[in-house]
Amino acid sequence: MKQTELKALFDRLGWKWMELTAEGGGRVLVLERGCRVIGVFADESSENAVWVRPELAGLASGEAVNDLEAHWNVGGDRTFISPEMEYFYDPSAGCFVFPPALDPGQYSADMDAHFTIMAKQSIRVRAFRAGKDVAINMYKEIRLVPDPLLPLKPAKGLGYSFVGYEVVCAAEIGGGSLFDLGETSDTASTTETASAYAYNAAATGVVEDEGALPPFSLWNLIQVPATGEAIMPTHGEADAVPFLLGQGMEGTRTEEGAVRFRIDGRIKRKISIRAAEAKDRIGYLRVAEDGTYYLLVRSFNMDRAGAYGDVPLDRPEESGHCVQCYNDDGTLGGFGEIEYHTPLMGPGQRKMTDISQVWCYSGDEEQIGKVATELLGVRL
Numbered sequence: 570m571k572q573t574e575l576k577a578l579f580d581r582l583g584w585k586w587m588e589l590t591a592e593g594g595g596r597v598l599v600l601e602r603g604c605r606v607i608g609v610f611a612d613e614s615s616e617n618a619v620w621v622r623p624e625l626a627g628l629a630s631g632e633a634v635n636d637l638e639a640h641w642n643v644g645g646d647r648t649f650i651s652p653e654m655e656y657f658y659d660p661s662a663g664c665f666v667f668p669p670a671l672d673p674g675q676y677s678a679d680m681d682a683h684f685t686i687m688a689k690q691s692i693r694v695r696a697f698r699a700g701k702d703v704a705i706n707m708y709k710e711i712r713l714v715p716d717p718l719l720p721l722k723p724a725k726g727l728g729y730s731f732v733g734y735e736v737v738c739a740a741e742i743g744g745g746s747l748f749d750l751g752e753t754s755d756t757a758s759t760t761e762t763a764s765a766y767a768y769n770a771a772a773t774g775v776v777e778d779e780g781a782l783p784p785f786s787l788w789n790l791i792q793v794p795a796t797g798e799a800i801m802p803t804h805g806e807a808d809a810v811p812f813l814l815g816q817g818m819e820g821t822r823t824e825e826g827a828v829r830f831r832i833d834g835r836i837k838r839k840i841s842i843r844a845a846e847a848k849d850r851i852g853y854l855r856v857a858e859d860g861t862y863y864l865l866v867r868s869f870n871m872d873r874a875g876a877y878g879d880v881p882l883d884r885p886e887e888s889g890h891c892v893q894c895y896n897d898d899g900t901l902g903g904f905g906e907i908e909y910h911t912p913l914m915g916p917g918q919r920k921m922t923d924i925s926q927v928w929c930y931s932g933d934e935e936q937i938g939k940v941a942t943e944l945l946g947v948r949l
């Protein structure tokens with residue numbers, strides 16, 4: 570959908586949305602529902618770089634989304650919690666489940682005078698392996714960021730459209746407080762802003778046993794439209810592994826310095842790379858029908874020695890997984906996903922903060938090829 574169509578759709582559904590506008594005409598749209606980045610447009614005429622569920626266009630109201638199968642699945646860039654086997658798989662039922670308290674959740678979001686979107690929610694979810702419900706507070710900030718290649722454009726002869734944004738997510742597990750967002754300064758650094766929220770323990774009066782807290786980390790996923798190629802930069806030739814029961818490795822190509830993964834919306838597949846082999850970026854390249862090339866790059870914090878808790882269902886001993894790609898088979902909409910997990914929260918900790926940036930480029934094959942080489946270390 571184009572920008573105007575997307576805005577009109579959300580107005581009709583009664584869903585609150587906010588817009589960040591870049592100097593070059595790029596735009597980022599954020600839904601309060603689920604606090605999802607739902608529109609990423611490199612310029613005024615470009616296509617949406619993220620996937621939005623097509624069935625939404627046929628709904629008459631926001632309530633009608635509940636009649637759709639997997640009604641949580643509306644598209645965009647979202648923040649989940651992990652490990653997946655802890656919070657999304659019910660061993661007693663032998664199936665994956667989706668906690669609606671997490672998404673769409675109960676986010677309250679607004680934009681401040683410095684054009685930063687701030688959102689928060691306090692929820693309770695089931696930790697299945699730990700066998701208990703846990704309280705979680707989540708706080709997010711979304712703001713525009715400049716092009717990381719801007720200083721190189723004259724020397725490299727670069728020409729393209731660009732928009733970029735930063736996502737700051739802070740989380741607290743175990744309950745006992747709500748967030749006081751306070752005010753942020755446009756001169757404050759991202760780290761200072763992310764650490765600026767305060768806690769009011771008297772707000773709920775509920776504090777759970779710290780020693781009994783389940784494993785916890787953050788999990789960021791961008792849903793992208795088929796058809797295209799996910800690019801996962803690696804240290805040397807990495808060992809990409811299948812993550813779903815019984816799946817093959819069709820559409821996966823490993824080379825020196827990268828793993829490439831085809832996203833076509835036809836065959837259900839998911840692959841993963843361990844933190845020790847992955848780099849701190851993941852990209853998605855797609856060519857639109859009009860011949861325009863789109864490159865979406867996510868940059869995130871990577872700790873090669875960190876304790877990463879996400880594991881395959883059939884190999885729970887296989888820890889360390891960090892960067893992942895998913896290809897849907899049409900059951901959920903025929904999209905793809907580029908994903909990463911943070912390291913697990915350390916022993917005795919209850920709070921963590923994660924910061925990532927997303928850079929969106931559009932242009933011709935030559936220009937986007939140069940961008941891919943600079944940011945991902947690969948050739949198209």
